[in-house]
Amino acid sequence: MTATRRLDVALRAAAERLDAAGVTPARGDAERLAAHVLGASTGEVAAAAITGRVLAAADAERLDALVDQRAARVPLQHLTGRAPFRTIDLDVGPGVFVPRPETEVVTELAVRLCAGLADPLVVDLCTGSGAIALSIAVEVPGARVVALELDPAAHAWARRNVEQLAPRLAPRTLDLRAGDVAGADGGVLADLAGAVDVVVANPPYIPSWAVPLDPEVAEHDPRIALYGGGDDGLTVPAAVVRAAAGLLRPGGVLVMEHGDLQGAAVRALARAVDGWAGVVTEPDLTGRDRALVARRAERAPR
Numbered sequence: 001m002t003a004t005r006r007l008d009v010a011l012r013a014a015a016e017r018l019d020a021a022g023v024t025p026a027r028g029d030a031e032r033l034a035a036h037v038l039g040a041s042t043g044e045v046a047a048a049a050i051t052g053r054v055l056a057a058a059d060a061e062r063l064d065a066l067v068d069q070r071a072a073r074v075p076l077q078h079l080t081g082r083a084p085f086r087t088i089d090l091d092v093g094p095g096v097f098v099p100r101p102e103t104e105v106v107t108e109l110a111v112r113l114c115a116g117l118a119d120p121l122v123v124d125l126c127t128g129s130g131a132i133a134l135s136i137a138v139e140v141p142g143a144r145v146v147a148l149e150l151d152p153a154a155h156a157w158a159r160r161n162v163e164q165l166a167p168r169l170a171p172r173t174l175d176l177r178a179g180d181v182a183g184a185d186g187g188v189l190a191d192l193a194g195a196v197d198v199v200v201a202n203p204p205y206i207p208s209w210a211v212p213l214d215p216e217v218a219e220h221d222p223r224i225a226l227y228g229g230g231d232d233g234l235t236v237p238a239a240v241v242r243a244a245a246g247l248l249r250p251g252g253v254l255v256m257e258h259g260d261l262q263g264a265a266v267r268a269l270a271r272a273v274d275g276w277a278g279v280v281t282e283p284d285l286t287g288r289d290r291a292l293v294a295r296r297a298e299r300a301p302r
C-alpha cells in the first residue's frame with residue numbers, strides 16, 4: 001500500500017523516473033499526470049507543490065501507476081485521455097492519431113483562408129480525431145465543415161469529439177462522414193464537388209521504410225495514420241490532391257500537411273493535376289517545409 005507523500009517530492013521522483021526513460025519534457029509530463037490525478041490544472045499543481053500539499057495515499061498510488069506507464073512510453077495523451085489542440089480539448093486513446101502541434105499551424109492557414117469568406121464550406125480529409133475540422137467549426141463563424149475518415153476506430157473517436165464539443169458548435173455545423181479519400185469527390189463527397197471553399201488535410205505521409213523512432217508514435221499511433229503508401233509515402237497525399245481538385249470551387253484552396261523533406265515532391269504531385277493557379281509550400285514554426293497551399297484557377301473568362 002502506497003503511503004501519503006508530499007506532492008513536490010512525488011513530482012521530483014516522477015520527473016527523474018521519466019527523464020531516465022527518455023521522456024521529454026519529463027517535469028512537464030509529471031505535472032500533467034499529477035494534474036490528471038488531482039482533477040486540477042498544471043498551474044494549480046505547481047502552486048500546490050510549492051505550498052507543501054500532501055498527496056492522499058490513493059492519489060500517490062494512482063500517480064505511480066501512471067508514471068510507470070508513461071515511463072514505458074505510453075503517450076501522455078492516452079493516459080490523460082485528452083489532447084489539447086488550438087482552442088479545444090479532444091478525447092483521444094488507442095485507435096486514433098494524437099494531434100500534433102505542427103498541425104495547429106496548418107489549421108491556422110485554413111482558418112485564415114476562411115476569414116474573408118461568408119459562411120465558408122470547408123472539407124477536412126483524413127480527419128482522425130476531428131482536430132482540424134472541429135477547430136475550424138469552433139473558430140470560424142458561419143463555417144460548414146465536412147470531415148472524412150476511412151478507419152472505423154478513428155471515425156468513432158471523431159464522432160465522440162463531435163458529440164463532446166456539440167455545445168460549442170452551431171447546429172449542423174459539422175458533418176462527419178466515413179470513407180476513402182481516393183475518389184471521394186466522385187463518391188462519398190460527390191454532393192460537394194466544385195462547391196468547396198477550402199479543403200484541408202493532414203493525411204498519412206511517412207514513407208514505408210521510415211519507421212518513427214519514438215515508441216509513442218511507432219507503437220501507439222495507428223499504422224493507417226502514419227504511412228502514406230509507397231516508398232515516398234505520398235500515395236494518400238496524391239489522392240488528397242486529386243479529390244481536392246474535384247471538390248474545390250474555382251479560386252478555392254487546398255491546404256495539406258506533409259513531411260519536412262517532402263515539399264518539392266508534394267508541389268510536383270500537385271502540379272501533375274490540372275487547374276491550379278498557384279502552388280506553394282508553407283513552413284512550420286521551426287522554418288521547415290510543412291504544408292502545400294494550392295489555389296484552383298478562377299474560371300476562364302468567356
Ligand SMILES: C[S@@+](CC[C@H](N)C(=O)[O-])C[C@H]1O[C@@H](n2cnc3c(N)ncnc32)[C@H](O)[C@@H]1O
Binds near residue numbers: 099103129203
Ligand atoms: C496523420 S492522421 C491525421 C489525423 C488528424 N487530421 C490530425 O491532424 O490529427 C491521418 C488520418 O487519415 C486517415 N486515413 C488514412 N488513409 C485514409 C484514406 N485513404 N481515406 C481517408 N482517411 C484516411 C487515418 O485513419 C488517420 O486518421
